[in-house]
Amino acid sequence: MKKLLFIYFFLIGVFIIYVYNYHLQISRSSSFDQENQTLQGKIDEKYVMVTFQSGMDYWKNGLKGFEDAAQALNVSVEYRGATQYDVNEQVTVLEQVIAKKPAGIAISAIDPNKLTETINKAVEQGIPVVLFDSGALSSKAFSFLGTNNYNAGVTAAHKMAELLGKRGKVAVITLPSQLNHQQRTKGFVETIYKEYPEMEVVAVKDGKGDSLASKQAALEIFKQYPDLEGIFATEANGGVGIGEAVSLLAKETKIKVISFDTDKRTLDMVKQGIISATLAQGTWNMGYWSLQFLFHLHHKLTSSLPSGSSLLPSYVDTGITVVTKENVDSFYAK
Amino acid sequence: MKKLLFIYFFLIGVFIIYVYNYHLQISRSSSFDQENQTLQGKIDEKYVMVTFQSGMDYWKNGLKGFEDAAQALNVSVEYRGATQYDVNEQVTVLEQVIAKKPAGIAISAIDPNKLTETINKAVEQGIPVVLFDSGALSSKAFSFLGTNNYNAGVTAAHKMAELLGKRGKVAVITLPSQLNHQQRTKGFVETIYKEYPEMEVVAVKDGKGDSLASKQAALEIFKQYPDLEGIFATEANGGVGIGEAVSLLAKETKIKVISFDTDKRTLDMVKQGIISATLAQGTWNMGYWSLQFLFHLHHKLTSSLPSGSSLLPSYVDTGITVVTKENVDSFYAK
Known part of the structure; x- marks a missing residue:
């Protein structure tokens, strides 16, 4: 009887601890939820x-x-x-x-x-x-x-200058109907003009966003300027077309090509050395x-902001990375 | 005796449920931690x-x-x-x-x-x-x-044009030794020049980042251009100084002032209508x-990025909000 009474009290005790713990867990998990609320959504969101x-x-x-x-x-x-x-x-x-x-x-x-x-x-x-x-x-x-497309053009100009030892004639093949391509061209042309007095942009041609048209445009420029040393394509199809055009030239003609974006054909040409560099967007x-x-x-x-103020940054420049033979491998899609 | 036995079994049952629940809680909370790992740091970080x-x-x-x-x-x-x-x-x-x-x-x-x-x-x-x-x-x-300080100047120019009905003479008081103030001035001047043919920037003066010097500069401009209708201060002390200068003028002279930032003195002047608008940074x-x-x-x-690429956006433009009498109250520091 004493034993039973002991067990009885022991179990009562356990029961009280259980109830106490249960409430503790509830209150803990709800405060935890509150703290986390901000950066954890719901899976049906x-x-x-x-x-x-x-x-x-x-x-x-x-x-x-x-x-x-x-x-x-x-x-x-x-x-x-x-x-x-x-x-x-x-x-x-x-x-x-x-x-x-x-x-x-x-x-x-x-x-x-x-x-x-x-x-x-x-x-x-x-x-x-x-x-x-x-x-x-x-x-x-x-x-x-x-x-920031203007800045991307600036980056291309500096890379071109580095490739050519800051001298020589260069050209651009672009898509003049689109604003982003106009800006890339402007950043390139203005930087060459302002910062590299021994370089000159001799031609800006429409490649129509198409590799065949861009190849044709590149061949025309090569004919007109046999001493051309570099060419910048503001979009990927253009870069591939220029790459094909350059491949047709005599081996001693080493025209440097800078292209845009990182599709497979572009990366392959970077790997082969046909395209010297391409610009990867963020x-x-x-x-x-x-x-x-x-x-x-x-x-x-963003509720602690004054009402009426802009809730988010108005613009994020996601940046540009220059891709060359050295780092091209890590840019292939996984 | 039967009663006691009943309680005994009941409490044994509760104990089992307790142990079961305890394990459940443990396993739940550990999987929860794992999911949260990415956006929850440690408090000693x-x-x-x-x-x-x-x-x-x-x-x-x-x-x-x-x-x-x-x-x-x-x-x-x-x-x-x-x-x-x-x-x-x-x-x-x-x-x-x-x-x-x-x-x-x-x-x-x-x-x-x-x-x-x-x-x-x-x-x-x-x-x-x-x-x-x-x-x-x-x-x-x-x-x-x-x-983006250039864009802030552009915003100021558009607001000034709105305040003046797109016509009239305006001036700028700035801090020409600092790049950000040069850019604010440039954005303002170029926008007035390009987009508002019936407006003219007649003076750009150094306010030395000081309210007394800015007040003096404003008074000189008022003297030289009695038909001046608006003035843009690229920093807060300048705006306060101009506000004081404007307050000295005859009541019928309604020069519109646009200032920068949201310190208490500036907000007070916006509230009183001495400063028409101020630009709040993000x-x-x-x-x-x-x-x-x-x-x-x-x-x-950012580990899924290709190695060598920029890990973060290179630039974030945190934006500008125009503060006027209508929304000034929410901009006072809490």
């Missing part, structure tokens, strides 16, 4: 990335950044895009995305103006939107994350920080 | 913000952003700085901070060149460094977060995203 020509290799790294941020923040992502280079298709895709009321949208705008209305519609419905890679300046999107950073920004807007984490 | 004239009101919002990010990421921060406007003192402070091997340093450089060596020393020792507000262009710091964003960037570097969260 969906953020959407919208592009155009959505099958392009170019978007892979940006999407990887977007996904990496989603994993860190414990939220979900979806990838959507116009399959073609078609503004109407992208508007339709964006309308469909808005209809699903996602937690946020990161969009690369195929056209700086024609998407503004649809972007504003999303913002007015309370869906946070940021732009990446290609902006829409007059829209109500909260931020733009992309390459696409992972575009995707990663786009999602971080959207998450901060969705969770109203 | 210390990040340091370093400024100059460290007592200034101006830094308060940036520090608040730095602290808010620290709370969200569960890390610690420390605030250090040169008490004076003295580059040698800031170098000494930075050396002391480096000696303690913090998890990261966000610094606003008093001089674009003279801190480079010490900043590089930190980076070479493996301490992540980002610059905010005032950069050091040639240093090895990973990023710069601050106002200082909270500078602090918040500086800490986020440092955290990402310290925890190597």
Whole structure:
């Protein structure tokens, strides 16, 4: 009987400890949740990335950044895009995305103006939107994350000067219809003019964003300027076309080519030494920080700001990395 | 006896449930920790913000952003700085901070060149460094977060045009010895020249960053151009000085003043209608995203990037907000 009574009291004690512990756990986990609340979302919280020509290799790294941020923040992502280079298709895709009321949208705008209305519609419905890679300046999107194209041209000019020992004739093959390519060209031309008095930009030609047209344009420039020493392509197809044109020349003609972006054909030509350098954009950073920004807007984490002030940085320059034979291997898509 | 036996079995049952629950809690919390690993630091992980004239009101919002990010990421921060406007003192402070091997340093450089060596020393020792507000262009710091001063001048020009109905004579009082003030002036002057043909910048004067000197400069301009309609101050002391000068004029002379930053004296003058608008910098964003960037570097969260590529966006434009009578109240420091 005494034994039973002892067990009885022992179990009562355990029961009290249990109840006490249970409450402790509850209060601990709820305070833990509170502390974490800010940078942990819910798995059914969906953020959407919208592009155009959505099958392009170019978007892979940006999407990887977007996904990496989603994993860190414990939220979900979806990838959507116009399959073609078609503004109407992208508007339709964006309308469909808005209809699903996602937690946020990161969009690369195929056209700086024609998407503004649809972007504003999303913002007015309370869906946070940021732009990446290609902006829409007059829209109500909260931020733009992309390459400073003028500075990219400046970087190309300095690299070209380094390759040529700061002297010689150079040319540019570009896509003059697009603003970003105009800016890359301007940064290149102005830097050569201002900082390298023994260098000269003798020609700027339209490569139409096409490797065949760019090859043709390069061959024409070679004919007109047999003493040309360098050529800068402001986009990847142009770089490949120029690479093919250069390969047709006599071996002793060593024209240096600087290209843009890191698709497989470009990287292969860098590896072979046909292209001396290519400029890698910070696409992972575009995707990663786009999602971080959207998450901060969705969770109203900028609430200590004065009302009426800009909630996010207006512009993020995601930077440029010069890719050469030395570091080309790490740039192939994994 | 039966009753006791019943209680006995009941308590045994509770004990089993308790043990079971305990194990469940343990396993849950450990998997939770794993998922959170990426964006939760340790409380003994210390990040340091370093400024100059460290007592200034101006830094308060940036520090608040730095602290808010620290709370969200569960890390610690420390605030250090040169008490004076003295580059040698800031170098000494930075050396002391480096000696303690913090998890990261966000610094606003008093001089674009003279801190480079010490900043590089930190980076070479493996301490992540980002610059905010005032950069050091040639240093090895990973990023710069601050106002695009040229664009701030552009914003001031558009606001001035709006205030004056796109016509009239205007002037600038600035601090021509500092690069950021040169850029603000340039953005303002070029925008008026290019976009507002019926407006004219008739004078640009040195206000020496001092309210008395700026007041004097403003009075001289008023004398020389009695039909002046607007004046832009590129820094806060200048704005206060101009405000005082304007207050001396006859009531029917309604010169519009646009100033910079949001110290108490400036906000008071906005409230009284002496200053029509002032430009608030995104200082909270500078602090918040500086800490986020440092955290990402310290925890190597950019590891999926190709080796050799830039780990962080090279530049973040933290934006400008126009503060007027309508929204001035929310800008007073809390």
